[in-house]
Amino acid sequence: MARRAQPISVGLWVGAAAAALILMLTLGTLGAVMHRAGSFSGFGPADWAAIRFTLLQASLSALISVALAIPVARALARRQFPGRGLLITLLGAPFILPVIVAILGLLAVFGRNGLLNIALSWAGIEPVSIYGLQGVLVAHVFFNLPLATRLILQGWLSIPSERFRLAASLNFRADDVNRLLGRPMLRAVVPGALVVIFVICMTSFAVALTLGGGPRSTTVELAIYQAFRFDFDLGHAALLSVVQFGLSALAAVLAAWIAVPGFSGAGLDRPVLRWDARRGWLRALDALWIGLAALFLLLPLGMVVGQGVASLFSLPPQVFGAALRSVLVAVGSACLMLALALPLSVAAVRAGRLFEVIGTLAIAASPLVIGTGLFILLRPVADPVALALPVTALVNAVMSLPFALRALLPALREVEATYGHLADSLGMRGWARLRLLLVPRLRRPIGFSMGLAAALSMGDLGVIALFADPSQATLPLQLYRLMGSYRLDQAAGAALLLLGLSLALFWLFDRGGRVNADA
Amino acid sequence: MLTLEGLVYRSDDFSLSADFAVPPGARVAVIGPSGSGKSTLLDMIAGFLAPVQGRVLWQGNDLTRMPPGDRPISLLFQDNNLFPHLTVAQNVGLGLRPDLRLSADQRAAVGAALARVGLAGYEARKPAALSGGQRSRVALARVLLRARPLMLLDEPFAALGPALRAEMLMLVRELADETGATVLMVTHDPRDARALGDQTVLVAGGLAHPPQPTEALFNDPPPALRAYLG
Missing domain, CATH: 3.40.50.300 (P-loop containing nucleotide triphosphate hydrolases)
Known part of the structure; x- marks a missing residue:
C-alpha cells in the first residue's frame, strides 16, 4: 500500500469509537462477568457434559450438513430444470428465517404428532422423538444444509467452463469429472464450509433451548441461560461464560486458520454446461437428491404456513403487542448496525484490517455472555429489565455486524478506489463525504445489510430471553411461550406472523436500497 | 512557481526522482x-x-504534508471525474463547497461556469445522460470555478x-x-x-x-x- 499524505481524519476517530464499543460489548462484558463473579463456583460433571455436547453437536451438524450438501450441490450444478433459480434463491432464505419458526415447522414434521410419526405409526413402527441430540442436529442441518450447498455450488461454478469442455473432448465420464475436477474443488471449499457451520452451531441457543435441554443435551449457551435465569448463580454463569468464550476463541482461530469462503451468491443461477452426466440413472439420482433436499427444506415451512393461516386472525392481543415491539427492535437494531458498520468500514479501508477483525469478532461472540455482562454492568445504574428492548437491539446489531461488513467492505473499497481521489482533491471529508459520496454509492449494500440485520433481530431469541419479563416479550419470545403452554394453533399463527414480518422487513430495506439507485 | 525539491518516491523495486521548477x-x-x-x-x-524524501513547494510554501x-490544485483524471449519482450542477458545485451548501451567488456562479463551457441549461442532468465530451466539459467547468x-x-x-x-x-x-x-x-x-x-x-x-x-x-x-x- 502506498503511504498517504493525509492526516488522521475524523472518520477514523468515529471508526475507533465504534471499534471500542464493540470491544467493550464482546470483551468488556466478559470482564464484567468475571469480576462480578469473584470466584468461580462449582465446575461439575454437568458442565463437562455441556462442553462435550456443544462440541459434539457442532461437529456433527457441520459434518452432516456438508456431507449432504455435496451430492445436492453436484446435482444442482449439472442440471437445469424449471424452478431451479427459485430453489437456489430459497437456499439463501434460512439465513433470514427466524429460528423459532423453523423449529415449529420441524416439530410439525418430525415432532410427536408430526407427519413422520403419523407415517411410522401406519407402518406399525414405534414413534421417534425429536428432542435431544437428534432434534438439535435436524434443526442445525435444516439451517446449514442450504448454506453448505450454496458454498459448494459456488465452488462448482468457479471452475472455468473450458475445463468441462476439455473433459468432454477427452470423453470423461461423470466419475472422471468428479475425481479430476470436483475433488480438488471440494478439497478447497469443504474445510471452510465445515468451519463456518461449526462456528455457527457452537453459539446456537434457540435450537438447544427448544429441542435440547436436560442433562444429556444442554449446550454451554443453554447452561449459561439456566444458571442465570433459573438459579441466578452469577458465579456459575460467569464460569460458563469463560468456557463459552474459550470455545468461541478456539472456533475463531480455526476460522482464521482455514480460509473461510465468502458467500457472494452472485450468478449462482447459471448452470454448468456438462456433457458427462447424461445417463438416465444419473439423472434419476440427481433428481432424487434435489427432490429430497427441497422436501426437507420446504415441507416444514409449508406446515407453518398451512397451520398458521387458520389462526392468524384469532390471535390473542398480546401477540400483536409483541409483534410491534419486535418490529421496533428490529428497525432500531438495523439502524444501530449501520451506525457501527459504516465508520468501521471507513476505518478498515483507511487504516487497515484491524478494524475489520474487530467487526468480525462478533461471529464468535456469544450473545448470552454479552447479555449477562450487560445485565451486571447496567444493574447499578439502571433497571436492566426496563432496558431489555434497547439492549436486545444493540446486541443484535453487533451480532449482525460480521455479515454487514461482508456486504459493505468490498463495495466501499470499490467506491474509494474509483472516486476516492476525486473526493480527496475536492476536499470532501467527514460528513460531506459520507452524505454526498459513500451513502449514495453504497445504497444497495446498505439496504441489503440493514434488511439482514432487521430480519436477524426480528427472529432473535437470545438476549431477550435473559432479560424480558412477560410484559415486554418480543414476538419470538411470545411464540416460545405459546409453544411452552402447548397452545400450538396460536403458536402457528404467531409463527406465520413472525415469518411474514421478517421477510417483509428484509424485503423493504433491500428494496429501499435498489429503487432509483443510479448506475 | 511550482518547485519539486529533491523529490524521491520509492516502492518495492520502483523509484522516481524529480528535481526541477515550473515557472x-x-x-x-x-x-x-x-x-x-x-x-x-x-x-x-x-x-x-507521499514522497520518501524531498519537498513540493508552491510559491515557496511547502505543500508536502x-x-x-x-x-x-485542480485535478482532472482519466475518467471518474464526475459522481454519477449527483447532477451536473452538484458536480460542479462541489468545486466551491465540498458539502454542497451553496449560496444563491454560488449557484449563479455554477450556472455561469457551465455556460462558459457550452453547457448552459444542463444543470439538472445526471452524468449518465451526457456524452463523453459533455462530461469532460462539466469537469472543466468545475476546474474553472475552483480557479x-x-x-x-x-x-x-x-x-x-x-x-x-x-x-x-x-x-x-x-x-x-x-x-x-x-x-x-x-x-x-x-x-x-x-x-x-x-x-x-x-x-x-x-x-x-x-x-x-x-x-x-x-x-x-x-x-x-x-x-x-x-
Whole structure:
C-alpha cells in the first residue's frame, strides 16, 4: 500500500469509537462477568457434559450438513430444470428465517404428532422423538444444509467452463469429472464450509433451548441461560461464560486458520454446461437428491404456513403487542448496525484490517455472555429489565455486524478506489463525504445489510430471553411461550406472523436500497 | 512557481526522482513510457502519494504534508471525474463547497461556469445522460470555478476521439489563459503534448527530467524518448 499524505481524519476517530464499543460489548462484558463473579463456583460433571455436547453437536451438524450438501450441490450444478433459480434463491432464505419458526415447522414434521410419526405409526413402527441430540442436529442441518450447498455450488461454478469442455473432448465420464475436477474443488471449499457451520452451531441457543435441554443435551449457551435465569448463580454463569468464550476463541482461530469462503451468491443461477452426466440413472439420482433436499427444506415451512393461516386472525392481543415491539427492535437494531458498520468500514479501508477483525469478532461472540455482562454492568445504574428492548437491539446489531461488513467492505473499497481521489482533491471529508459520496454509492449494500440485520433481530431469541419479563416479550419470545403452554394453533399463527414480518422487513430495506439507485 | 525539491518516491523495486521548477503560467506536457512514473509524479504533486524524501513547494510554501483538497490544485483524471449519482450542477458545485451548501451567488456562479463551457441549461442532468465530451466539459467547468493556480491533468480525454480531444485541449488552454493557471498534463501522445504548448517533462529511467521546450525535444529526441516514440 502506498503511504498517504493525509492526516488522521475524523472518520477514523468515529471508526475507533465504534471499534471500542464493540470491544467493550464482546470483551468488556466478559470482564464484567468475571469480576462480578469473584470466584468461580462449582465446575461439575454437568458442565463437562455441556462442553462435550456443544462440541459434539457442532461437529456433527457441520459434518452432516456438508456431507449432504455435496451430492445436492453436484446435482444442482449439472442440471437445469424449471424452478431451479427459485430453489437456489430459497437456499439463501434460512439465513433470514427466524429460528423459532423453523423449529415449529420441524416439530410439525418430525415432532410427536408430526407427519413422520403419523407415517411410522401406519407402518406399525414405534414413534421417534425429536428432542435431544437428534432434534438439535435436524434443526442445525435444516439451517446449514442450504448454506453448505450454496458454498459448494459456488465452488462448482468457479471452475472455468473450458475445463468441462476439455473433459468432454477427452470423453470423461461423470466419475472422471468428479475425481479430476470436483475433488480438488471440494478439497478447497469443504474445510471452510465445515468451519463456518461449526462456528455457527457452537453459539446456537434457540435450537438447544427448544429441542435440547436436560442433562444429556444442554449446550454451554443453554447452561449459561439456566444458571442465570433459573438459579441466578452469577458465579456459575460467569464460569460458563469463560468456557463459552474459550470455545468461541478456539472456533475463531480455526476460522482464521482455514480460509473461510465468502458467500457472494452472485450468478449462482447459471448452470454448468456438462456433457458427462447424461445417463438416465444419473439423472434419476440427481433428481432424487434435489427432490429430497427441497422436501426437507420446504415441507416444514409449508406446515407453518398451512397451520398458521387458520389462526392468524384469532390471535390473542398480546401477540400483536409483541409483534410491534419486535418490529421496533428490529428497525432500531438495523439502524444501530449501520451506525457501527459504516465508520468501521471507513476505518478498515483507511487504516487497515484491524478494524475489520474487530467487526468480525462478533461471529464468535456469544450473545448470552454479552447479555449477562450487560445485565451486571447496567444493574447499578439502571433497571436492566426496563432496558431489555434497547439492549436486545444493540446486541443484535453487533451480532449482525460480521455479515454487514461482508456486504459493505468490498463495495466501499470499490467506491474509494474509483472516486476516492476525486473526493480527496475536492476536499470532501467527514460528513460531506459520507452524505454526498459513500451513502449514495453504497445504497444497495446498505439496504441489503440493514434488511439482514432487521430480519436477524426480528427472529432473535437470545438476549431477550435473559432479560424480558412477560410484559415486554418480543414476538419470538411470545411464540416460545405459546409453544411452552402447548397452545400450538396460536403458536402457528404467531409463527406465520413472525415469518411474514421478517421477510417483509428484509424485503423493504433491500428494496429501499435498489429503487432509483443510479448506475 | 511550482518547485519539486529533491523529490524521491520509492516502492518495492520502483523509484522516481524529480528535481526541477515550473515557472508560473507554463503549459507542461508530461510524457514517457508506460510504467515510468508519469502518474506517480502527478500523484506526489497532488498529495495522493507521499514522497520518501524531498519537498513540493508552491510559491515557496511547502505543500508536502498538506491534504490533497487543501492544495492550490485542480485535478482532472482519466475518467471518474464526475459522481454519477449527483447532477451536473452538484458536480460542479462541489468545486466551491465540498458539502454542497451553496449560496444563491454560488449557484449563479455554477450556472455561469457551465455556460462558459457550452453547457448552459444542463444543470439538472445526471452524468449518465451526457456524452463523453459533455462530461469532460462539466469537469472543466468545475476546474474553472475552483480557479486554483495549478491544474494537473492525468491523461484526460483519453476516451475521446481525436477531434474531440483537440477541442478539449483547446478549451483547457483557453481556461488556463483566463485564470492564469499553470498546467501539467500527463499524456502518451506527442500530438497532445504539441497541442498543449510550450514545455515537456520526459519521465524515463526513474527520473523526471526538467521541462524542455516541446518542439526542440521532439525534433531531437534523447535515446529514451526515441525508444518510446519508435
